Amino acid sequence: MPKLGADMDRGKVVAWRKRPGEAVAKGEIIVDVETDKAAVEVESFTEGVLEQVLVPPGEKVPVGTVLATLRTTGDAEIPTRAPEARAPATRVMATPAARKRASELALDLASIHGTGPQGRIQLEDLGQATPAPPPPPPPAEDRAQRMRQAIATAMSRSKREIPHYYLSHTLDLGPAALWLAKANASLPLEERLLLGALLLKATALGLREVPELNGFWEAGAFRPSPRVHLGIAVSLRHGGLIAPALHDADQASLADLNRRMTDLVTRARSGGLRGSELTDPTITVTSLGDRGVEAVFGVIHPPQVALVGLGRVVERPWVVQGRLEPRLTATATLSADHRVSDGHRGGLLLAAMDRLLQTPEAL
Amino acid sequence: MNREGLRAELLRLLGHLAPEADLSTWRDEWPIREELDLDSVDFYAFILAIHQQLGISVPEADYARLSTLQTTLDYLEPKLVAPQSH
Numbered sequence: 001m002p003k004l005g006a007d008m009d010r011g012k013v014v015a016w017r018k019r020p021g022e023a024v025a026k027g028e029i030i031v032d033v034e035t036d037k038a039a040v041e042v043e044s045f046t047e048g049v050l051e052q053v054l055v056p057p058g059e060k061v062p063v064g065t066v067l068a069t070l071r072t073t074g075d076a077e078i079p080t081r082a083p084e085a086r087a088p089a090t091r092v093m094a095t096p097a098a099r100k101r102a103s104e105l106a107l108d109l110a111s112i113h114g115t116g117p118q119g120r121i122q123l124e125d126l127g128q129a130t131p132a133p134p135p136p137p138p139p140a141e142d143r144a145q146r147m148r149q150a151i152a153t154a155m156s157r158s159k160r161e162i163p164h165y166y167l168s169h170t171l172d173l174g175p176a177a178l179w180l181a182k183a184n185a186s187l188p189l190e191e192r193l194l195l196g197a198l199l200l201k202a203t204a205l206g207l208r209e210v211p212e213l214n215g216f217w218e219a220g221a222f223r224p225s226p227r228v229h230l231g232i233a234v235s236l237r238h239g240g241l242i243a244p245a246l247h248d249a250d251q252a253s254l255a256d257l258n259r260r261m262t263d264l265v266t267r268a269r270s271g272g273l274r275g276s277e278l279t280d281p282t283i284t285v286t287s288l289g290d291r292g293v294e295a296v297f298g299v300i301h302p303p304q305v306a307l308v309g310l311g312r313v314v315e316r317p318w319v320v321q322g323r324l325e326p327r328l329t330a331t332a333t334l335s336a337d338h339r340v341s342d343g344h345r346g347g348l349l350l351a352a353m354d355r356l357l358q359t360p361e362a363l
Numbered sequence: 364m365n366r367e368g369l370r371a372e373l374l375r376l377l378g379h380l381a382p383e384a385d386l387s388t389w390r391d392e393w394p395i396r397e398e399l400d401l402d403s404v405d406f407y408a409f410i411l412a413i414h415q416q417l418g419i420s421v422p423e424a425d426y427a428r429l430s431t432l433q434t435t436l437d438y439l440e441p442k443l444v445a446p447q448s449h
Contacts (some may be wrong), residue, residue, distance in 0.1 A: 184423045189414050194403055194421060235381055237400075265404045290402035 001033070001055075003063045004040050004278040005242075006302050007154035011035050013067065018050045023218040024070060031067060033275070036146040037242050038268070042275035054099060058108045059092070101126050130339040147240035152191035155299050160303075162217075163338040163356045170348035171199075171357060173194040173313060179360040195313065196287065197258035199330075199353075201363045203285055204228045204249035206352035212341045213306040213334075213349055214282045222305065222340045224318035231301065232261065233280025242268050243284050243301060244277040254363055274288050289313055295331040305337035306346075366440055367415075369370060376412045379407050391433040417443065 001011045024030055029041040030050070043336040046072035092109040094102070098121045103110050107126060114121035118296045176198050184192045207214045207228050215224035223321055228250040231243035244264055250255060267273055287301040288296045296309035310333040318327030332353055336346045356363060364372070375388045381399040396406060406426070414420050419442045421429065429435045 183421065188410065189420050194407060195404060207418050235402075237381065262407065265402075266408070280409070290396075291400075 001060050001063050003064045007150040008035050013055045036150040039129045039271040064269045088187050097123045105307045144239040158299050158302050165338050167346050169353050171330050171332050176357045177328045178359040193258045203358040208350050210349045216303040225282040229282045231284040235288035244273050245281040298335050305340045307335045309333035
């Protein structure tokens with residue numbers, strides 16, 4: 001069971017996409033997992049043949065539990081374990097043969113009476129069992145409560161362990177807004193850009209200049225990330241939020257970033273996020289501008305070391321070459337980990353974002 | 364499609380974006396984005412859906428005219444019968 005976020009300690013197998021004996025490509029979706037926050041499609045980290053499913057649909061297991069075994073060509077059996085294995089599996093006791101057969105029949109092992117030693121389920125115990133109906137989706141209230149608990153755990157840890165400092169800077173969005181209006185006027189409707197894509201690209205490029213804001217605090221030390229994966233905070237319609245990663249945002253063209261951003265937000269709200277999108281954001285960006293908020297000072301999502309907040313786009317009086325004129329602006333904020341960086345370096349990120357947004361055509 | 368039909372279609376499209384909302388009692392003067400808590404990505408999806416379902420391409424400069432269902436109907440209704448000029 002992969003760890004799909006710092007606040008996850010258990011997950012439920014919802015459905016297997018592959019059957020034992022079927023070939024699996026690296027990156028192919030192999031199993032659907034439900035966490036307290038989302039339904040997630042988990043990809044295989046290697047290619048091979050699915051040998052044995054160890055956790056049937058409907059079973060909830062701790063992070064690190066081996067879900068299945070894959071056999072690679074010319075290789076020994078390897079477990080499809082999560083990279084961060086932690087706790088041993090706590091599962092219904094069953095023989096491997098019974099477990100395999102139960103998986104093939106989509107049987108819920110928990111509902112079967114075992115006649116083996118210490119109640120262990122044996123193959124013959126499955127004889128009279130009928131396939132279990134798919135587990136009903138959890139009630140919305142229950143789901144919201146579990147998500148609130150998951151957020152509470154992660155954010156409490158953050159506030160307990162991370163010495164936050166906070167900065168804010170008013171971004172001049174005049175040139176970006178003008179460029180965007182002109183660009184969109186000539187683009188097909190399906191390819192129109194959102195201002196959010198420009199802000200994300202400026203953030204990602206700015207992070208290259210201040211790498212100590214992009215990475216992880218692990219085992220008492222900072223590990224910078226060579227890649228920029230922006231975690232995009234998405235508020236969910238039934239409450240709570242999730243922050244899947246926009247991978248390599250600094251490398252993407254604006255058009256590509258815009259397309260992937262809208263796709264990611266849509267999938268976050270409708271279900272269908274990939275496991276890899278939840279495991280590796282190197283920094284989070286949260287935007288509450290659409291909700292009318294002028295500035296947001298966020299709580300860092302551990303083990304990340306910084307969070308960028310974007311507020312409402314608002315027209316303000318602005319001095320340009322000694323003249324006062326109305327100008328579109330937004331407040332960008334930075335919450336950062338003082339164990340890794342200080343205010344001077346943090347300020348450089350916000351200044352870089354502002355500078356980059358003055359030449360939007362170069363983003 | 365008459366105005367009533369257009370209204371029903373727009374509510375259907377909005378229902379996809381805000382499935383938890385009860386749109387049966389929707390009042391046409393209510394601000395769409397605020398009432399349904401639509402962010403810029405949701406609103407862009409609404410614009411795309413109008414294009415796909417009704418064949419009307421709303422220029423970015425006209426987004427503000429789609430603030431309530433009433434103003435949206437006023438804006439879109441003539442375009443349903445008149446050919447698009449852009």
